[in-house]
Amino acid sequence: MRNRQLGVLGAVLFFVFCLYSLSRIQPGGLVPTAQQGPADSQADISISEIIADFSNQHFASTKPKLAPGGPHPIRHLIADAEREFEAVKARQSRTLRDAVAEYRRRYGLPPPPHFDKWWSFAKSRNVQLVDEFDTIHELLTPFWGLKPATIRARVREVLGYGFENQLMGVQVRNGNATHIFGGFDWIQTALVSMMQSFVEYLPDMDLAFNANDEPRVVIPHDDMARLVHTARTVAMPAANAAKSLRNGFTAKPAGLNYDGRFDEVKQTRFNMFPHQAVWTHSRMSCPPDAPARILDEADQFDDISKYAVSDLGFVYNWTAMSDICLSPSLAYTYGFFDRPNAYGVIHDLVPIFSQSKISSYADILYPSPWYWADKVPYAEENDPAWPDKLDRLYWRGSTTGGFSRNGGWRRQHRQRFVQKINAPDTATILLPPPSSSSSSPSTTDPNKNNNPDTTNNNNDNANTNNNAISSPTQQQWTPHPTPRGAFKSLIDVAFSHVGQCDPGDCDAQRAFFTVRDYADQADVLRNRHVLDLDGNAFSGRFYALLRSRSLVYKWAVFREWHAAWLRPWVHFVPLSLHGGDWLEAVRFFAGAGGGGGSGSGSGSEDEGKVGEVKAEGKKSGGEKGGKREKKEGKEGKGKKVKREETEKVGRREQQQDEEAAANKREKKTDGDDGLGRKEAERLAMQGREWAQKALRNEDLEAWFFRLLLEYGRVIDDDRENIGYAL
Numbered sequence: 001m002r003n004r005q006l007g008v009l010g011a012v013l014f015f016v017f018c019l020y021s022l023s024r025i026q027p028g029g030l031v032p033t034a035q036q037g038p039a040d041s042q043a044d045i046s047i048s049e050i051i052a053d054f055s056n057q058h059f060a061s062t063k064p065k066l067a068p069g070g071p072h073p074i075r076h077l078i079a080d081a082e083r084e085f086e087a088v089k090a091r092q093s094r095t096l097r098d099a100v101a102e103y104r105r106r107y108g109l110p111p112p113p114h115f116d117k118w119w120s121f122a123k124s125r126n127v128q129l130v131d132e133f134d135t136i137h138e139l140l141t142p143f144w145g146l147k148p149a150t151i152r153a154r155v156r157e158v159l160g161y162g163f164e165n166q167l168m169g170v171q172v173r174n175g176n177a178t179h180i181f182g183g184f185d186w187i188q189t190a191l192v193s194m195m196q197s198f199v200e201y202l203p204d205m206d207l208a209f210n211a212n213d214e215p216r217v218v219i220p221h222d223d224m225a226r227l228v229h230t231a232r233t234v235a236m237p238a239a240n241a242a243k244s245l246r247n248g249f250t251a252k253p254a255g256l257n258y259d260g261r262f263d264e265v266k267q268t269r270f271n272m273f274p275h276q277a278v279w280t281h282s283r284m285s286c287p288p289d290a291p292a293r294i295l296d297e298a299d300q301f302d303d304i305s306k307y308a309v310s311d312l313g314f315v316y317n318w319t320a321m322s323d324i325c326l327s328p329s330l331a332y333t334y335g336f337f338d339r340p341n342a343y344g345v346i347h348d349l350v351p352i353f354s355q356s357k358i359s360s361y362a363d364i365l366y367p368s369p370w371y372w373a374d375k376v377p378y379a380e381e382n383d384p385a386w387p388d389k390l391d392r393l394y395w396r397g398s399t400t401g402g403f404s405r406n407g408g409w410r411r412q413h414r415q416r417f418v419q420k421i422n423a424p425d426t427a428t429i430l431l432p433p434p435s436s437s438s439s440s441p442s443t444t445d446p447n448k449n450n451n452p453d454t455t456n457n458n459n460d461n462a463n464t465n466n467n468a469i470s471s472p473t474q475q476q477w478t479p480h481p482t483p484r485g486a487f488k489s490l491i492d493v494a495f496s497h498v499g500q501c502d503p504g505d506c507d508a509q510r511a512f513f514t515v516r517d518y519a520d521q522a523d524v525l526r527n528r529h530v531l532d533l534d535g536n537a538f539s540g541r542f543y544a545l546l547r548s549r550s551l552v553y554k555w556a557v558f559r560e561w562h563a564a565w566l567r568p569w570v571h572f573v574p575l576s577l578h579g580g581d582w583l584e585a586v587r588f589f590a591g592a593g594g595g596g597g598s599g600s601g602s603g604s605e606d607e608g609k610v611g612e613v614k615a616e617g618k619k620s621g622g623e624k625g626g627k628r629e630k631k632e633g634k635e636g637k638g639k640k641v642k643r644e645e646t647e648k649v650g651r652r653e654q655q656q657d658e659e660a661a662a663n664k665r666e667k668k669t670d671g672d673d674g675l676g677r678k679e680a681e682r683l684a685m686q687g688r689e690w691a692q693k694a695l696r697n698e699d700l701e702a703w704f705f706r707l708l709l710e711y712g713r714v715i716d717d718d719r720e721n722i723g724y725a726l
Helices: 002-024 038-044 047-055 073-090 096-107 115-124 134-145 148-160 185-195 221-240 279-285 328-332 413-422 484-490 503-512 521-525 542-546 582-590 645-662 675-694 697-714
Strands: 167-173 176-181 205-210 352-354 390-398 426-431 478-483 491-497 527-533 551-555
Touching: 073 582, 073 675, 096 115, 096 134, 115 697, 134 221, 134 697, 148 167, 148 205, 167 185, 176 185, 185 697, 205 697, 221 279, 279 328, 390 413, 390 484, 390 521, 390 582, 413 491, 413 527, 413 582, 426 484, 426 582, 478 484, 484 491, 484 582, 521 527, 527 542, 527 582, 527 675, 542 551, 542 675, 551 582, 551 675, 582 675
Parallel strands: 205 352, 390 491, 390 527, 527 551
Antiparallel strands: 167 176, 167 205, 426 478
């Protein structure tokens, strides 16, 4: 009887629950309203709410350094950077003997075996900077803290787990690349071809290359500190103390007696979790006293004084700006930290070669096969002369950078950049002192005062108070708030594709941003000012832009191999994380201090949309992306919109009208007697000429050759007794 009563009661409760559930179901649907995720309702959020979410995030920070008086702060930065870089070029070794002496002076070590072969290789190919390889030394120093056999065993282990570790393995045996697996066919071909001209001088080794965009190795700070301490106090001094050096590698390293395979391993140290927040992992290698390691979020701050100058925060230290340990706000403003598109991390020191990395990661950088294979080629016929270009900043690309879920696109860097630079708000510009002089002191000539002692080996212009171009008594430029819309003719920055997002988040972004047409290289290079932004990792279009006649503006957190070879304010314009400098930098170089003027691209925006810049009612095209082929949603993916011949003719006529209007601007509008406009063209040509000299395939191969010689020594059991000596 009691069991029957319990059964009846249970049936009644189940019936009531079913009635309640049915009452919660939407008409025509089967998903309870309470269970709809934020991503599904993103498109219903009003544009004003989204703008508030973007704009009202304020992060505490230190104050930027005080700018020198006199000329515009950008002129100081250019003068300092060029003077330092000219000194670097002037001090390069002329002979092998000089190079060996310089190597020992910098690193407290003899050069690696076959350094003489590398020197001949570099000189025969006219490599410009034969001494600037500090990046390699810094990347490999921690590995001196491990035994060579341990390093080799760890490589075998991670490659032995197979494709699940998302790596590409290369075996070098008897002076040849004998076996390769993993990765895409094009990158396998390019990588082996990059090594072909020098592989005969390499020892037998296994190499593990990252098959993802995103970096892989983060070492806890205390572990890394112990590794570096052991390297600098034990292993490296022992190598430097050797009385007699053998100019060759160990012929048959222990544990490498196999070829054509990698033995299977059943366990992996990598943890795979794409589409999840990774800031906690990424910051673990930061020093305990770094802003990123502050435990209470309410107490965190960005230390912009380490890299920013003037009230607007122009970048004077490019390395510090990309140091995530100084900028905890990146946890909420950068796509990689919010939800990387792919992520597999290891917390033990394993030599993984990656094309780019975040500052806190311990991956070994190498020149990207993407560049070597010329996946985004520069075409001279697409690049007009400077006077024929439009005077505006241009960018087209995709919503790459991270995977967007639950509204996460509002915390990702590309979306924030496009929103901020197009926002209908107030920006700050700089006005000249009342009695600003147009004269430029002769000491700003970068070819003068080339004192090597003034250089900074970290590739940054730390000396922002150089008396060569100012004195303490000269007046400061004055920050002045102004409607950003007054200069909208200078900005044409918009998305051309939405991807890497859940359906609801994709819809929300299409509702918020105006998604423009696909653009080819000709569309991009008809502009004097072109923007390059990080995506999932480094931007693969950077070198093509540098080779052009346009001035390149660079916003990047990911670091690449060329840090010592490409200099901000010499070869490109660096842009800060927070954006106070963005508009003023373009305004200065465009000479648009008088306002928006009658330049190209002016016109009303679509109501409620961000990124729409009209030109007589017709959308202009977007940039061909050119990012790596391996993922959907990257730039360059998708079907190009076909244009009828009549539309092409009309567009060309429209471009001619825009160019005529843009070039009618007053020459003296930047408050600095038009010098900004002149500097823009000069820097664009300077960056172009340097790219033609220092970013050739021969340069990438010389850097890679040097890297693998250094790595070959680190993993050699007899590393304390091998090296090159005259």
